[in-house]
Amino acid sequence: MRKHRAAHGAPRRAPYLFLLPAGLLFALFFALPIGYAGYLSLRKIEVKGLGLGSGARSEVWAGFSNYTDALTDPVLLDGALRVLVYGLIVVPLMLGLALLFALMLDSDRVRGRAFTRLAIFLPYAVPGVIAALLWGFLYLPSVSPLHYTLDALGLPQPDLLSGGALYVALSNIAVWGGTGFNMIVIYTALRAIPAEVYEAARLDGCSQWQIAWRIKIPMVAPSLVLTFFFSVIATLQVFNEPTTLRPLTNSLSTTWSPMMKVYQDAFVAGDIHSGAATAVIIAVVTFALSFGFLRLAGARTRREENR
Amino acid sequence: MTAPTTTAPRSGRRGGWLPTAVLFVGAAYCLLPVVWVVMAATKSGSELFSTFTFWPGTGFAGNLSDLSGYRDGVYWTWMANSALYAGLGALLSAAVSAVSGYALALYRFRGRETVFNVLLAGVLMPPVILAVPQYLLMAEVSLTDSHLSVLLPVILSPYGIYLARIYAAAAVPQDVVEAGRMDGAGEWRIFRTVALPMMLPGLVTIFLFQFVAIWNNFLLPYIMLSDDEKFPLTLGLFTLLNQGANTPALYTLVITGALLAIVPLIALFLFIQRFWSLDLLSGAVKS
Numbered sequence: 001m002r003k004h005r006a007a008h009g010a011p012r013r014a015p016y017l018f019l020l021p022a023g024l025l026f027a028l029f030f031a032l033p034i035g036y037a038g039y040l041s042l043r044k045i046e047v048k049g050l051g052l053g054s055g056a057r058s059e060v061w062a063g064f065s066n067y068t069d070a071l072t073d074p075v076l077l078d079g080a081l082r083v084l085v086y087g088l089i090v091v092p093l094m095l096g097l098a099l100l101f102a103l104m105l106d107s108d109r110v111r112g113r114a115f116t117r118l119a120i121f122l123p124y125a126v127p128g129v130i131a132a133l134l135w136g137f138l139y140l141p142s143v144s145p146l147h148y149t150l151d152a153l154g155l156p157q158p159d160l161l162s163g164g165a166l167y168v169a170l171s172n173i174a175v176w177g178g179t180g181f182n183m184i185v186i187y188t189a190l191r192a193i194p195a196e197v198y199e200a201a202r203l204d205g206c207s208q209w210q211i212a213w214r215i216k217i218p219m220v221a222p223s224l225v226l227t228f229f230f231s232v233i234a235t236l237q238v239f240n241e242p243t244t245l246r247p248l249t250n251s252l253s254t255t256w257s258p259m260m261k262v263y264q265d266a267f268v269a270g271d272i273h274s275g276a277a278t279a280v281i282i283a284v285v286t287f288a289l290s291f292g293f294l295r296l297a298g299a300r301t302r303r304e305e306n307r
Numbered sequence: 308m309t310a311p312t313t314t315a316p317r318s319g320r321r322g323g324w325l326p327t328a329v330l331f332v333g334a335a336y337c338l339l340p341v342v343w344v345v346m347a348a349t350k351s352g353s354e355l356f357s358t359f360t361f362w363p364g365t366g367f368a369g370n371l372s373d374l375s376g377y378r379d380g381v382y383w384t385w386m387a388n389s390a391l392y393a394g395l396g397a398l399l400s401a402a403v404s405a406v407s408g409y410a411l412a413l414y415r416f417r418g419r420e421t422v423f424n425v426l427l428a429g430v431l432m433p434p435v436i437l438a439v440p441q442y443l444l445m446a447e448v449s450l451t452d453s454h455l456s457v458l459l460p461v462i463l464s465p466y467g468i469y470l471a472r473i474y475a476a477a478a479v480p481q482d483v484v485e486a487g488r489m490d491g492a493g494e495w496r497i498f499r500t501v502a503l504p505m506m507l508p509g510l511v512t513i514f515l516f517q518f519v520a521i522w523n524n525f526l527l528p529y530i531m532l533s534d535d536e537k538f539p540l541t542l543g544l545f546t547l548l549n550q551g552a553n554t555p556a557l558y559t560l561v562i563t564g565a566l567l568a569i570v571p572l573i574a575l576f577l578f579i580q581r582f583w584s585l586d587l588l589s590g591a592v593k594s
Binding site: 011012014015016017018019021022023025026028029030032033034036037040097100101103104105107108109110111112113115116117118119120121122123124125126127128129130131133134135137138142143145176179180233236237239240243244247248259262263266267272275276279280282283286287290 | 323326327329330331333334336337338339340341343344347355356361403404406407409410411414416419422425426429431432433434435436437438439440441442443444459460462463468494495498519522523524525526529530540541542544545548549551555558561562565568569572573575576577580
């Protein structure tokens with residue numbers, strides 16, 4: 001039997017058996033919860049009378065009422081707006097720095113390349129909660145070196161944990177934590193560019209800046225698209241950093257980001273149905289934004305190839 | 308480490324002082340909070356608020372024993388839990404990724420690309436949409452507030468499978484697998500004895516990637532766990548900060564705890580630098 005199979009190349013069943021563990025885990029911990037979230041978002045708790053006694057509270061179909069409620073909820077919309085502002089700061093700054101550092105690492109005659117690469121990558125190994133905690137202390141007037149220095153110089157000390165400065169404070173944590181990983185992704189792509197490309201450019205008399213701008217950046221565009229994609233997804237779901245900073249300031253509400261609102265609805269207010277609806281909305285917006293961007297980027301790349 | 312492209316002569320006479328300066332500024336920015344926490348952890352409670360922040364204090368031993376004494380050493384329980392979740396979770400994750408990536412790279416079968424794409428779509432799934440129903444489903448089988456509730460959902464790593472497929476395609480030649488079949492070896496044996504050793508460097512990367520992801524995870528344990536004997540470090544430190552925000556006396560505990568929480572991962576990366584390249588993280592397979 002085995003000989004017969006071998007003669008016909010790969011057995012048919014083997015790949016499916018190899019994929020069984022992943023398939024099982026996917027079904028249990030991805031597909032089932034997603035389906036369940038969709039189901040929950042279409043249900044609601046109906047309270048009869050005063051809501052006392054057994055049978056007074058029952059789960060019924062809600063249609064899309066949880067969605068219309070969520071989409072017209074000013075608390076959620078405010079949170080979405082805050083995350084939009086936050087994302088407009090974080091994503092360009094983080095990817096801009098990642099690209100800059102990657103280009104610098106890739107340029108000639110750099111000293112301390114191994115050290116700086118590792119140092120900039122280091123925050124990747126620091127959990128978001130701990131990063132927020134460390135920066136939180138650095139923002140806190142009583143222990144911050146910034147405030148210590150300003151105080152010693154007799155200068156006014158900014159409050160980094162309220163108002164508009166809070167966006168800067170939160171964005172800084174995300175930029176600090178995410179730049180290194182993105183830098184590695186871009187740097188890897190830069191190093192894969194064949195040397196002949198540079199030789200030709202040098203013979204044509206291109207300067208380092210021209211090489212970076214005209215050759216390196218266009219050639220790592222796919223990596224930039226990929227890092228952008230993951231950064232947007234991560235940004236839309238921001239949760240850990242603002243949650244960790246909350247004990248240090250009064251300016252962060254429990255519903256600062258849409259994701260925090262989901263937690264608040266589902267686990268604090270106990271309304272899992274509206275929490276599920278909000279979660280589905282965040283997922284749909286994430287998909288729409290990321291795939292919309294991919295299509296846009298793909299169409300552009302194709303146009304450039306056709307030129 | 309240096310790319311072959313950097314050896315060619317360049318037109319500018321001055322060396323690369325500008326890139327070097329930019330990189331050192333970036334490195335200083337990234338090291339700043341780490342240097343701060345190292346310094347702050349050496350200060351006693353009163354020194355923390357009175358001395359210059361980037362100057363070491365004299366209270367490290369005291370802070371350490373305070374932290375170990377806090378609620379009968381619950382901090383070390385958190386550390387052990389984190390090690391368990393991240394170590395076991397990453398190991399299982401690397402194993403599942405290895406078999407899946409191998410199957411996707413070396414077999415041609417119906418629905419291969421569909422399976423791959425569906426698994427990859429998991430990367431895009433916001434944890435938030437999973438977290439609420441995952442909690443409720445865990446509650447159905449009475450698994451909330453258990454070690455399993457934070458371990459099981461993190462085993463499947465779409466990014467790990469993606470990397471494993473790339474590594475398997477690059478490292479395991481189809482001919483070698485065919486030769487194994489000619490010798491009459493079963494599919495499982497070919498995978499275990501031939502393909503697995505070839506994929507090992509890539510699997511180390513998946514292990515590391517997943518170890519960091521689980522070690523850094525906060526949302527899942529935050530939702531699943533209520534008994535602080537089962538908390539990982541991130542959640543434990545968060546609750547400590549929550550209690551300590553109004554009691555500056557607890558600040559030193561939080562700071563010392565934060566330092567000790569980042570030491571293992573930083574040590575791991577420094578150690579592994581010698582025989583493992585960061586580039587592998589982004590799926591680069593060429594040496």
